[in-house]
Amino acid sequence: ARTAVVIPAAGKGVRLGPGAPKALRALNGTPMLIHAVRAMAASRAVSLVVVVAPPDGAAEVKSLLDAHALPERTDFLVVPGGETRQESVKLGLDALPPEHDIVLVHDAARPLVPVDTVDAVIEAVRDGAQAVVPALPLADTVKEVEPAAVTGEPEPVVATPQRARLRAVQTPQGFDRATLIRAHETVTDDVTDDASMVEQLGLTVVVVPGHEEAFKVTRPLDLVLAEAVLARRRL
Ligand code: CTP
Numbered sequence: 001a002r003t004a005v006v007i008p009a010a011g012k013g014v015r016l017g018p019g020a021p022k023a024l025r026a027l028n029g030t031p032m033l034i035h036a037v038r039a040m041a042a043s044r045a046v047s048l049v050v051v052v053a054p055p056d057g058a059a060e061v062k063s064l065l066d067a068h069a070l071p072e073r074t075d076f077l078v079v080p081g082g083e084t085r086q087e088s089v090k091l092g093l094d095a096l097p098p099e100h101d102i103v104l105v106h107d108a109a110r111p112l113v114p115v116d117t118v119d120a121v122i123e124a125v126r127d128g129a130q131a132v133v134p135a136l137p138l139a140d141t142v143k144e145v146e147p148a149a150v151t152g153e154p155e156p157v158v159a160t161p162q163r164a165r166l167r168a169v170q171t172p173q174g175f176d177r178a179t180l181i182r183a184h185e186t187v188t189d190d191v192t193d194d195a196s197m198v199e200q201l202g203l204t205v206v207v208v209p210g211h212e213e214a215f216k217v218t219r220p221l222d223l224v225l226a227e228a229v230l231a232r233r234r235l
């Protein structure tokens with residue numbers, strides 16, 4: 001089985017505040033995207049990485065990949081992304097050559113995921129799962145609310161799911177290629193991850209242990225944490 005990774009990296013990073021597209025911002029001097037690409041290429045099972053670049057940033061991403069040392073055993077492709085994450089992933093899937101039968105989708109915004117997590121996801125797909133997500137138990141209690149019609153109005157709580165049954169889901173998410181492609185061709189609802197599209201097909205998604213260092217860089221405080229983690233690794 002040959003494994004490819006699609007890295008959606010086409011987002012703006014609005015929640016991070018003004019600046020370059022999130023994937024191109026530096027963490028300890030190296031673009032976040034390069035950290036994410038290295039995290040995927042660190043797995044010996046990964047033979048191709050498809051980077052989905054900001055719509056007008058494909059040339060810049062290509063030169064970034066050329067400028068940084070990456071493992072020889074891995075091939076790289078760059079394609080321009082779309083308006084939503086879902087569209088960007090689809091554009092990445094469209095660029096996949098036929099020989100890869102396992103496909104991972106990994107957010108550029110999760111640059112620090114350890115290779116053991118990547119390998120655990122691949123292994124679960126090799127063992128027969130159609131869709132695999134790494135996930136962690138939650139620290140916070142989660143409440144469902146009725147979102148306020150007017151910003152600033154208090155929002156009534158609708159429900160409190162039992163925390164012990166909830167998981168915070170990360171990437172890379174791993175799929176049998178045909179399943180992921182069918183999901184992207186069939187599901188048209190807005191979703192926030194790829195596995196939920198497979199769930200909508202009525203198929204089973206399984207969970208493997210995630211990792212704290214696979215957190216998503218979303219807000220400014222996450223940059224502080226990411227740089228501290230890198231400093232601890234002395235990268
Ligand atoms: N993404 C993408 N194409 C889009 C939107 C998002 O490829 N049109 C990617 C992002 O680059 C990121 C991943 O999807 O790697 C997860 O999205 P998120 O963390 O929401 O990143 P952004 O959309 O860039 O951030 P924000 O929502 O704050 O603008």
Ligand code: MG
Nearest residue numbers: 011012013085
């Ligand atoms: Mg976003």
